[in-house]
Amino acid sequence: MTEPILKVKGLEKHFQLDRNRVLKAVDGISFEVMPGETFGLVGESGCGKSTAGRTIINLYDATNGEVLFEGKNIHKLRGKNQKKFRRDMQMIFQDPYASLNPRKTVMDIIAEGLDIHELSNGKSRQEIVCELLETVGLNKSHATRYPHEFSGGQRQRIGIARALAMEPKFIIADEPISALDVSVQAQVVNLMRKLQKEKGLTYLFIAHDLSMVKYISDRVGVMYLGKMAELADSDALYSEPLHPYTQGLLSTAPIPDPIQAKEREKIRIKGEIPSPLNPPSGCRFRTRCPHAMSVCAQVEPIWQEAKPNHWVACHLYSNSNPQ
Amino acid sequence: MNTPKKWEKNWFEPLALSEKNSEVLAPQKGYWKDAWIRFKSNKGALIGLILIVLLLLIAFIGPLFNEHNYHSQNLTITNQESSGDHYLGTDSLGRDLWQRVWYGAKVSLLIAFIAAFLDVVIGVTFGGISGYFGGRVDAIMQRILEIMYSIPNLVIIILLMMYLEPGVLPIAVALSFTGWVPMARIVRAQILKLKTQEYVLAARTMGASHYRILFKHLIPNVMGPIIIAVTFSIPSAIFFEAFLSFIGLGLRPPSASLGILVSDGYRTLQLFPFQLFWPALVLCIIMLSFNLIGDGMRDALDPKMKK
Numbered sequence: 001m002t003e004p005i006l007k008v009k010g011l012e013k014h015f016q017l018d019r020n021r022v023l024k025a026v027d028g029i030s031f032e033v034m035p036g037e038t039f040g041l042v043g044e045s046g047c048g049k050s051t052a053g054r055t056i057i058n059l060y061d062a063t064n065g066e067v068l069f070e071g072k073n074i075h076k077l078r079g080k081n082q083k084k085f086r087r088d089m090q091m092i093f094q095d096p097y098a099s100l101n102p103r104k105t106v107m108d109i110i111a112e113g114l115d116i117h118e119l120s121n122g123k124s125r126q127e128i129v130c131e132l133l134e135t136v137g138l139n140k141s142h143a144t145r146y147p148h149e150f151s152g153g154q155r156q157r158i159g160i161a162r163a164l165a166m167e168p169k170f171i172i173a174d175e176p177i178s179a180l181d182v183s184v185q186a187q188v189v190n191l192m193r194k195l196q197k198e199k200g201l202t203y204l205f206i207a208h209d210l211s212m213v214k215y216i217s218d219r220v221g222v223m224y225l226g227k228m229a230e231l232a233d234s235d236a237l238y239s240e241p242l243h244p245y246t247q248g249l250l251s252t253a254p255i256p257d258p259i260q261a262k263e264r265e266k267i268r269i270k271g272e273i274p275s276p277l278n279p280p281s282g283c284r285f286r287t288r289c290p291h292a293m294s295v296c297a298q299v300e301p302i303w304q305e306a307k308p309n310h311w312v313a314c315h316l317y318s319n320s321n322p323q
Numbered sequence: 324m325n326t327p328k329k330w331e332k333n334w335f336e337p338l339a340l341s342e343k344n345s346e347v348l349a350p351q352k353g354y355w356k357d358a359w360i361r362f363k364s365n366k367g368a369l370i371g372l373i374l375i376v377l378l379l380l381i382a383f384i385g386p387l388f389n390e391h392n393y394h395s396q397n398l399t400i401t402n403q404e405s406s407g408d409h410y411l412g413t414d415s416l417g418r419d420l421w422q423r424v425w426y427g428a429k430v431s432l433l434i435a436f437i438a439a440f441l442d443v444v445i446g447v448t449f450g451g452i453s454g455y456f457g458g459r460v461d462a463i464m465q466r467i468l469e470i471m472y473s474i475p476n477l478v479i480i481i482l483l484m485m486y487l488e489p490g491v492l493p494i495a496v497a498l499s500f501t502g503w504v505p506m507a508r509i510v511r512a513q514i515l516k517l518k519t520q521e522y523v524l525a526a527r528t529m530g531a532s533h534y535r536i537l538f539k540h541l542i543p544n545v546m547g548p549i550i551i552a553v554t555f556s557i558p559s560a561i562f563f564e565a566f567l568s569f570i571g572l573g574l575r576p577p578s579a580s581l582g583i584l585v586s587d588g589y590r591t592l593q594l595f596p597f598q599l600f601w602p603a604l605v606l607c608i609i610m611l612s613f614n615l616i617g618d619g620m621r622d623a624l625d626p627k628m629k630k
Contacts, residue, residue: 057528086530099521103354103543113529
């Protein structure tokens with residue numbers, strides 16, 4: 001069996017807002033990502049999935065827990081190892097309008113990593129950039145242009161080219177398509193799949209669009225209020241969701257067939273997502289859960305393997321269920 | 324109802340990548356070119372720019388038109404009206420006023436430019452570091468700034484001028500001693516706004532150093548507000564220099580600045596008003612032009628501030 005390329009163990013990221021209030025954006029999540037696979041991370045806005053991504057790439061220090069990339073704790077890397085990590089793991093950002101520096105040419109944006117790590121300069125730098133532009137479906141004549149001259153989809157391609165410049169092994173895509181038109185979304189996702197095949201990349205794909213995540217991911221983790229609710233193979237999760245939250249999410253995802261869409265059972269998730277400043281006791285989903293029981297308010301459900309390779313944190317599936 | 328035909332893969336094929344097939348982009352228009360177009364459309368700013376250019380040209384070429392210089396005294400021709408030889412007349416020591424006005428304009432502008440340059444260097448560095456690092460660093464640096472701001476700058480400048488030897492550089496240093504504070508505030512505010520942008524995060528994920536992020540990513544994006552602040556700080560430096568000279572803390576004779584000329588002319592105002600009029604006119608034109616340019620720059624570089 002191959003070793004996972006990324007291991008996240010009990011990762012926590014808390015933000016101290018002021019003396020008395022702590023925002024627990026990520027509160028203990030664990031998962032593993034195998035080399036070459038795409039791991040989808042889904043959840044509502046504010047559930048901590050972006051924070052998780054940023055902590056994994058070491059934009060934030062972890063409050064607790066650890067992130068092991070190729071067996072090394074990334075928050076403890078120094079010097080040469082840290083530089084190598086900065087090349088091996090790259091990120092694609094959500095907003096293609098904010099993620100490119102408006103005062104730099106496309107050439108300088110894509111070559112930024114090369115410049116920082118002094119990997120190449122002069123003519124070879126130019127060649128690498130032109131090659132990357134063509135890889136992502138842009139023209140090499142675009143290299144002298146500025147970001148504001150491009151459309152959203154083209155900008156996202158530039159963002160992908162920038163991430164590819166250092167030949168990374170692992171790419172965190174933080175909602176790379178949610179700011180794009182639907183037709184352009186498909187282009188970008190297909191480009192990412194093509195690149196994965198060609199370059200053997202591993203993706204951590206963060207999104208809230210379930211249909212896209214299903215399309216691109218091998219395995220999917222569902223987050224709710226800073227905790228992992230369910231984790232399974234993409235097919236298993238979509239055909240047989242265990243956690244009530246996942247069931248609710250899936251039943252709200254649109255189906256392109258109107259007859260099927262009418263017939264299917266709809267599970268509505270009531271209310272708003274509670275404030276992560278003051279999460280509910282016990283199971284965090286209980287305030288909105290249609291199956292909430294008395295035990296849910298008292299005991300936090302344990303993270304367990306309910307079926308082979310299908311993990312869930314819900315009292316409905318625990319063996320010590322008092323009912 | 325007949326069922327729609329099933330979609331088949333061979334219906335579509337990807338377009339080959341070529342110059343012709345790629346999306347057409349708008350004509351290339353850089354940031355500065357765009358700003359220049361907006362600047363040109365502002366009549367007042369354009370007039371200001373033309374006036375400044377003309378004034379600079381005359382200040383450098385004008386003194387060649389007659390054989391006098393700014394410091395030679397000739398006590399036989401004191402307080403003369405304008406004539407073919409002395410275009411603007413002479414002062415109470417018989418020095419040619421045409422030469423002295425343009426020499427004074429050059430000195431005043433030089434002081435203003437040096438002061439503005441020092442403002443930028445100190446203000447941008449201080450404000451940039453304070454805004455970028457935030458937290459405790461920011462808190463301490465902001466308290467320093469507030470202390471600087473709370474002392475009346477006239478007091479500081481007068482004390483400094485008494486301590487330093489009068490000269491072009493000391494005056495500029497004294498002016499920028501407190502002059503950098505507004506610049507630091509502007510830069511800090513902008514950096515605070517920009518530092519959470521995703522392109523900064525992108526640079527960090529690639530391992531960019533703080534220096535690189537601050538000076539290669541953030542400061543270039545603050546250039547607009549910095550330039551606007553500079554165009555407003557130049558006239559205020561000229562004004563302050565004139566004021567210092569007027570109260571006798573400026574340059575020493577025979578050197579001249581516009582402030583000294585105004586001060587000299589003021590003493591003989593009732594007898595020879597032209598001695599005050601000419602330097603005052605040049606001072607007014609410089610001040611007005613820079614303020615007009617500043618307004619134009621603000622509209623050109625920061626279109627969002629427009630109503």
